[in-house]
Amino acid sequence: MTQYLNFEKPLAEIEGKAEELRALARANEEMDIEAEAEALDAKAEQLLVDLYKDLTPWRKCQVARHPERPHCKDYIKALFTEYTPLAGDRNFADDHAVMGGLARFNDQPVMVIGHEKGSDTKSRIERNFGMARPEGYRKAIRLLQMADKFGLPVITLVDTPGAYPGKGAEERGQSEAIARSTEACLQIGVPLISVVIGEGGSGGAVAFATANRVAMLEHSVYSVISPEGCASILWKDAEKMREAAEALRLTAQDLQELGVADYVVSEPNGGAHRDAETAIAAVGDAIQNLLDEMKAMDGPALIKDRQQKYLDLGSKGLAA
Amino acid sequence: MNWITNYVRPRINSIFSRREVPENLWQKCSECGTMLFHRELSDNLNVCTNCDHHMAITPRARFDALFDGGIFVEIDVPEPVADPLKFRDQKRYPDRMKAAQKKTGEKEAMLVVEGEIGRTPIVAAAQDFSFMGGSMSMYVGNAILAAAERAVELKRPLVLFSAAGGARMQEGILGLMQMPRTTIAVQMLKQAGLPYIVVLTHPTTGGVTASYAMLGDVHIAEPNALIGFAGARVIEQTIREKLPEGFQRAEYLLDHGILDRVTKRTEMRKELVTIIRMLMGQSPQVVGDLPAPEQLDDAIADAENDVQDAAEDKADAT
Numbered sequence: 001m002t003q004y005l006n007f008e009k010p011l012a013e014i015e016g017k018a019e020e021l022r023a024l025a026r027a028n029e030e031m032d033i034e035a036e037a038e039a040l041d042a043k044a045e046q047l048l049v050d051l052y053k054d055l056t057p058w059r060k061c062q063v064a065r066h067p068e069r070p071h072c073k074d075y076i077k078a079l080f081t082e083y084t085p086l087a088g089d090r091n092f093a094d095d096h097a098v099m100g101g102l103a104r105f106n107d108q109p110v111m112v113i114g115h116e117k118g119s120d121t122k123s124r125i126e127r128n129f130g131m132a133r134p135e136g137y138r139k140a141i142r143l144l145q146m147a148d149k150f151g152l153p154v155i156t157l158v159d160t161p162g163a164y165p166g167k168g169a170e171e172r173g174q175s176e177a178i179a180r181s182t183e184a185c186l187q188i189g190v191p192l193i194s195v196v197i198g199e200g201g202s203g204g205a206v207a208f209a210t211a212n213r214v215a216m217l218e219h220s221v222y223s224v225i226s227p228e229g230c231a232s233i234l235w236k237d238a239e240k241m242r243e244a245a246e247a248l249r250l251t252a253q254d255l256q257e258l259g260v261a262d263y264v265v266s267e268p269n270g271g272a273h274r275d276a277e278t279a280i281a282a283v284g285d286a287i288q289n290l291l292d293e294m295k296a297m298d299g300p301a302l303i304k305d306r307q308q309k310y311l312d313l314g315s316k317g318l319a320a
Numbered sequence: 321m322n323w324i325t326n327y328v329r330p331r332i333n334s335i336f337s338r339r340e341v342p343e344n345l346w347q348k349c350s351e352c353g354t355m356l357f358h359r360e361l362s363d364n365l366n367v368c369t370n371c372d373h374h375m376a377i378t379p380r381a382r383f384d385a386l387f388d389g390g391i392f393v394e395i396d397v398p399e400p401v402a403d404p405l406k407f408r409d410q411k412r413y414p415d416r417m418k419a420a421q422k423k424t425g426e427k428e429a430m431l432v433v434e435g436e437i438g439r440t441p442i443v444a445a446a447q448d449f450s451f452m453g454g455s456m457s458m459y460v461g462n463a464i465l466a467a468a469e470r471a472v473e474l475k476r477p478l479v480l481f482s483a484a485g486g487a488r489m490q491e492g493i494l495g496l497m498q499m500p501r502t503t504i505a506v507q508m509l510k511q512a513g514l515p516y517i518v519v520l521t522h523p524t525t526g527g528v529t530a531s532y533a534m535l536g537d538v539h540i541a542e543p544n545a546l547i548g549f550a551g552a553r554v555i556e557q558t559i560r561e562k563l564p565e566g567f568q569r570a571e572y573l574l575d576h577g578i579l580d581r582v583t584k585r586t587e588m589r590k591e592l593v594t595i596i597r598m599l600m601g602q603s604p605q606v607v608g609d610l611p612a613p614e615q616l617d618d619a620i621a622d623a624e625n626d627v628q629d630a631a632e633d634k635a636d637a638t
Contacts, residue, residue, distance in 0.1 A: 163530075165550030165558050170568060171576045174549040175529035182503050183535060202487075202496060203530040203549070210500040224487045224496040224527070234409035234489060248492045249405045258404070260493050310500040311465070313458075 002274070005062050008051060014044045048270045055219065057245035061227055063219040063271045064198045065161075070276040071130075072099050072114035072157045075197060078277070079284045080105055080112060086146075088139060092172065095136030097128040097164070100143045105155065106288060111147035113140050113208060114157030117198070130199075131164035134177035137207050141177075141184045148188035153294075155287055156194045156208040161226065162201035181207035186306060189299025193290045195283055196220045196252070196261070197272075212306050213290040215263040216252035217279070219271055222260065223250035259313060263290065349373055365585045374522065374542045374585055378424070379431035379446035382481060386444065386589055392435030395443070397428075397466045400458035405492050413490040416452065424451045429484070430463040434470060438593035438605045443471040446481035449523070454484035456528050457491050461498035464532060468505035477515035477596050482533040486526020499531040506535045515599040519588065520547050520570070520579070538595060539579045540588070541570035547578075 004012040018040035021033045055063065063069070076083050080103035087094040100113035115132060118124035140156075147154045163174055185192060185208070194211035200222030209222070216222065225233075227245035232238040255261040265279075265286045272279035297305060346355045351373035360369060365385055366377040384390040407413040421427060429451040434443045445467040447454040464480070471478040487495035509516045518536035520529075523546035530549055541547060548568035556563055566572045570582045583591050593605045 163549060165554045167555060167559060167561065167563060167567070170548050170550065170555065173534075173576070173578050176534040176578060178530035178549070179499075179503065179532075179534040182500055182531060183507070186500060186503055186507065203499060203527050206496060206499045206527075207530075210503075222493060224492055225489055230489050243409070247405070247407050247409060248489070250493065255493055258493060260497060307504050310497060310504060313494060313497040313501060 003066070003068055005059070005066065007059050007062070011044055011047050011051060014040055014047060018044065045269075048274075052219075052270055056242070057221070057248070057251050058227060058242040060219050060251050061199075061221050061241075061245055063273075064217075064221045066271065066273045067119070068273040069198055070272055070280055071119060072116040072159055072197065073119075074276060075157055075195075075280055075283060076103065076112060076114070078280045079287070080110075081107075083112070086139075086143060089135045089142060091135070091138060093133075093135045095128075095133050095139060096126050097130055097132040097160070098136035098139055100139060102152075105153075105291075108291075109152055111143050111152045111154045112157070113143055113154065114197075115160040115204075115208070117159060128164060130160045131162060132160065132204060132207075133164050133166065133169045134172045134174050137163075137174075137177035137181040140208060141181050144181075144184040144188050144192075147190055151190055153191040153193070153291060154188065156192070156211065158194055158196045158200050158205045158209050158222075159198035160201045160204045161199055163204035163207075178203050178207045182210050185210035186310075187303065189303055191291060191294040191297070191302055192306065193287055193294075195265070195287065196222050197283065201226065210306070210310065212294060212302060212309065213262045214255075214260060215265055215283070215286045215290060216255060216261040217265050217272060217283070218252055218267040220252055221250045222252075222255055223248050259309075347375075350375065367585050372543065372584070374544065376449055376483075376522070377585070378450065379426070379448050379481070382446055383431070383433055383435070383444065386437055386592075387433075387435040388437060388439065392433040392444070395432045395434060395466055395470050397430075397432060397459065397463045400462055403490075404458070404494050405490070407490040407492065409490075416490065420451045424448060426451055428459040428463070429454050429457065430460045432463050432467040432470070434474065434476070437589055438597075440593050440596050440600075440602065440605065441474065441476050442479055442592075442596065443467050443474065443476050444479045444481070447483045447528075449483040449485075449521075452488065452490075453486075454482075454528075455486060455488035456484055456495060456498045456502075456531075457488040458494055458498065460484075460488075461501040464502045464505045468508045471514055472508055472512045475512070475514065477517065477600060478509055479517045479519065479592060479596075480532065480536070481519045481521055482524040482528055483521045484524060484526070484528040484533075486528055496527060499527050502532040503535065506532055515596060517592065517595065519592075521545050523547070525549065525551065534578075537599070538581075540581045540583050540591065541573065541579050542585055542588070543570055543582055545570045547573055 018037045021037045025031045025033045083103040085101040099116045103110060103112045115130040116127045117130035118127035163178060192211040194209040194214045196216040198220055202224055227241035228238050230244040230248060231240035252261055252264045256264050263286055265282050268275035268278045345358055347358060347361055348355055349368040352371035354370040366375040383392050403413045426448055429448050430445055432445040467478055506516055516536050517538045518533055520533055520541040524533050525548050546568055552563055573579045574582050597605055
C-alpha cells in the first residue's frame with residue numbers, strides 16, 4: 001500500500017475506489033465491475049501523469065523525502081556486486097548514517113559511499129534518519145583516501161536532511177569533519193561521481209557531493225537550507241516553506257541550469273518510489289555514462305577538472 | 321499660521337533636541353552594562369574595558385589597528401553575477417543588499433587587503449557580520465579566492481578573520497557551493513607551503529565553519545566567540561536536552577581540541593606576528609611601537625639628512 005502525499009489525495013481516492021470495487025467483486029461473483037475498475041485505473045494513471053508533470057518545488061521536496069523512496073541501501077543492493085562494507089573512522093565510532101565500502105560496479109572495482117536514511121522505525125533510528133555525525137564524514141574521508149591510493153573510482157549517493165545537529169557531534173568537530181571531507185573530495189586523483197537520490201541537505205551533502213560530475217534524480221532536491229528552515233528565518237514563519245522552496249531554486253532542473261548538477265536522471269511516472277527498479281536502473285546507466293566520460297582523464301586531470309567545476313560556480317546565474 | 325507656529329515652535333524644538341546626548345558618543349557594554357566612551361572603546365578595539373567582553377568590530381577598524389600605522393591596501397575582488405536566483409522573500413535580495421551596503425558603508429561581507437603587521441608582510445581577509453550576517457556569498461567566495469591567489473603571488477601568509485551565520489540563503493545552492501570553492505582557495509595556500517591562519521570571531525557558524533574556517537594551519541579564537549556548525553536552538557530541539565553552559569563558545573571548543581588558542585583581541589596582533597614569523601622562518605619580531613612603513617622611510621631619510629646636515633654643519637664650522 002503506497003503512502004500518499006498530501007497533494008496526491010485525489011489520486012488516493014480514485015485508487016481507493018478501484019480497490020473497493022475489486023474487493024466487492026471478489027465477494028460477489030455475479031458482479032462484473034472490471035470495465036468500471038479499469039476505467040478508474042486509467043483515470044488514476046492520467047491523474048498521476050498530470051500531478052507529476054509539473055511538480056512545484058515544495059512538492060518535489062516531499063517526493064524527495066518520501067519514506068518509500070529507494071534509499072542508498074537499495075541502490076547498492078541492485079547496482080553493485082560483492083559489496084563489502086568497511087566500517088569506522090578509526091577514532092571513535094562507526095556511523096550507521098553513512099554506508100560505505102568496496103564493491104563492483106559492472107564488474108569494475110569501486111568505492112561506494114552514501115547516506116542511508118533507513119526504511120522502518122527501527123532502521124531509521126539506527127541510521128539516525130540519514131543525519132551523519134563527524135564519524136560518518138571521517139569514515140568517508142578514510143574511504144576516499146583509500147580509493148585514491150588504490151585507483152578506484154568513487155561513487156557517492158547523497159540522501160540526507162543534513163549533518164546531525166547534536167551535542168556530541170559539535171564537541172567532536174562536526175564542522176571540521178565536513179570541511180575535511182569536502183577537502184578530501186577535491187584532492188583525490190580518481191573519478192568521483194555523485195548522485196543526489198533524494199535530499200541534498202546543505203553542508204552534510206556538500207561533504208560527499210563535491211564531485212567531478214553530479215547527477216540528480218528528477219525529483220531530488222539539493223539546497224543550502226531546508227525550505228522550513230529558510231522560511232522560519234527569512235519569513236519568520238516556518239509555514240511559508242512553499243514560498244521558500246520556490247525562492248531557493250533547489251530542484252534538479254534549476255541546479256542543472258545553474259551548473260551545479262551535470263545530469264538529471266528521469267524518474268518513472270509518479271516518482272522513484274512507485275517503481276524503484278526502473279529508477280535504480282536509470283541511475284546505474286547514468287553512473288556508467290559519467291564514468292565513461294572520465295575514462296581518458298588521469299589523476300591530475302581529474303583533480304583539475306573537479307576544481308574547475310567549482311571555481312566556475314560564481315559566474316553564472318539563472319536566466320532572468 | 322502665525323509667528324508662533326512658524327518661528328517660536330521650531331526654535332523651541334531645536335533647543336530641546338540639541339539637549340539630547342549626541343548619538344554614538346557612549347556605548348553600553350552588552351555584557352556588563354558599563355557605559356563606555358566611544359573613543360576609549362575604539363582605542364581598546366571594541367573590547368569592554370570593564371569586563372573584557374569582545375564586541376563586534378568592523379573589518380576596516382580591525383585592519384586599522386592591525387596593520388603597521390593603520391596602512392593597508394585593498395585587493396580587488398572579481399564581481400560575481402548579482403542576484404543569480406532573482407531571490408525574493410519578504411524583500412527582494414537586491415534591496416536587502418542595498419540596505420546592508422547603506423548600513424555598513426561596505427560593498428559586501430568581506431574585505432581583503434595586504435599590508436604589514438610588525439613589519440611582517442601578510443594578506444588578510446575579514447568578514448563583516450553586520451553585512452547580512454557575514455553570510456558566505458559568491459562575492460565572499462571570490463574574495464577568499466582573490467586573497468589566496470594574492471598570497472601565493474606575493475608568497476605571504478593569509479590571515480582570515482571569520483564571522484558569519486553561514487552560507488547566504490539568498491544565493492541558494494550557489495551560496496552553498498562556496499564551501500568547495502573556498503576549500504580550493506585553502507588548497508592553493510597549502511600547495512604553495514604558505515601559512516593559513518584563521519581567527520574565529522563571534523559568531524562563526526554553519527557552512528563557513530564547515531569549510532574555510534576549520535581548515536587553518538592554526539585556529540585562534542577570540543574569547544567567548546560562538547563557534548559551531550548547528551545552531552544551539554536547533555540542537556536543543558533535536559536532542560530535547562538543555563545544553564551545558566558555555567556550549568559552542570571558544571573556551572569550550574578549546575577544551576574539545578577544535579582550536580589551538582583563545583586569544584584576546586588586544587593581544588592578537590602580537591600573537592599573529594610571533595606565529596607567522598616562526599612559520600615563515602623569519603627572524604624574531606622587532607618589539608616597539610612601529611611607525612607605518614612609509615613613515616619609516618621618511619624617518620630614515622630624515623635621519624640621513626640629519627647626518628648629512630650635521631656633517632655639513634661640521635664642515636662649515638671648520
